[in-house]
Amino acid sequence: MDRLGLETPGPRRFGLTGGIGSGKSTVAALLAALGAVVVDTDAIARELTAPGGAALPALAAAFGHEIVGADGALDRERMRALAFADPGAKRRLEAVLHPMIGAEALRRAEAAAAHPVVFDVPLLAESGHWRARCQRILVVDCLEQTQVERVTRRSGWSEDAVRRVIAQQAPRAQRRRIADAVVFNDGKSLGDLEHEVRALWALWNNAPH
Template identity: 85%
Template sequence: MDRLGLTPRPRRFGLTGGIGSGKSTVATLLAGLGAVIVDTDAIARELTAPGGAALPALAAAFGPEIVGSDGAMDRERMRAIAFADPGAKRRLEAVLHPMIGAEALARAAAAGEAPVVFDVPLLAESAHWRARCDRILVVDCREETQVERVKRRSGWSEEAVRRVIAQQAARAARRRIADAVIFNDGMALGELAAEVRALWALWNNGPH
């Protein structure tokens, strides 16, 4: 509480949603409203890009063949290994998650007084991440909508998309951690933008 006895407004928000839910679109809309987006997936890509800080540890854990000819982590190979072996998935997370967390917190600190949105696909699975967020927004839609969106944008087979969905938290689990849910199914972009704008105004300008 501040010296007037008021609780400070929350300044750290969590954003999550399953693959194909439209979470990235919501993040873009929030950035347009003044939020500093800390995207943990983007940080992971930077850590595993050519010259990325995570590559030596990944090569030690999985062998040098995990680094492709372009000098980056071979994402398709790593995805196949992680899907096939839960132990490999845990080893991958043990390498990447501490590095991602440290970089995410550094970026949030650099934002100063600006509101920060942690864009975290695994927010429902991580009590550690949830503890860093004052409020959590979940972007939700039907599984069939997820499948169709990802097939359309990525060219993946339906089986591949459903395999990824099965690896993620269930929709009900994400909704349970939410302070607000946007059901982004059959919604035009203008409607989605209006919902995001209204929620952002409420969370940033509403009662303390």
């Protein structure tokens, strides 16, 4: 952890990121329980690509109507396979989704008024503009083998599939470089993790622990 309180006036906005299987979602839930308004960019992306979602027309125009499943939502498995296989497709996907996700995330942050906001952004380290939107960045980190074990256990993916996802994300060192604080979530009990997150939140919000 860092030992710097937050003294900047105005809305308090923080960034939260971590690799797949790091425990970022658990930390987000702990922060929400402490009073943060968590703006989950993955959840926004799912809403934009759900049946009737605002991003679907542009995605169908960019990739063809076959990327829309029978249920009317984005076929996420097909889109994921295409993006992994073709860097150009990945860039086109991001060009459609990222501006829409960013605009909706900022709208929700504005609606939070005086409440502290946590932007939960899996690709925060890869997207430089998020750094300017946040007064502090919290990175949830763990060993790569721990990531693999957690994701295979919860999702049923193969180890190779998980490692391919990890390889597409920013390296751990890159995420740690942008951090104002790092929670190393490896071998910790939920109670220990909660204690660490609570102490950091109190510090960043100048509140008693």
